[in-house]
Amino acid sequence: MFTMPEYHGKGHAKTILNKLENWVKEEKDSVSILETGFMQKDAIHLYKKVGYEVTENFEQYIGVENSICIKKRIIF
Known part of the structure; x- marks a missing residue:
């Protein structure tokens, strides 16, 4: 996901992330795994x-040096 700089700090990215996590719940899954670049400091911080x-890089991101995978257990 990407938010334009003029929308940073206004909660838009967090709203999108919440919708993604709700989708994970609807699908009866228990883990959300995201991928971002290691230079995306704001995303990683959020x-x-x-x-x-x-977490370890998965599937197509294995061996991609500038890729970071990040996961969260979703409780529903």
């Missing part, structure tokens, strides 16, 4: 702030 933790 994800960690709401409970995501860095």
Whole structure:
């Protein structure tokens, strides 16, 4: 996901993330795994702030040096 700089700090990214997590619940899944680039410091900060933790890269991101995967257990 990406938010334009003029929308930073206004809660839009968190709203999108909440909708994603609700979708995970609707699908009866228990884990949300996201991928971002290691230079996306704001994204990584947001994800960690709401409970995501860095995990091993999965599938197409294995071996991609500038990729970070981050996951969160979703409770429903």
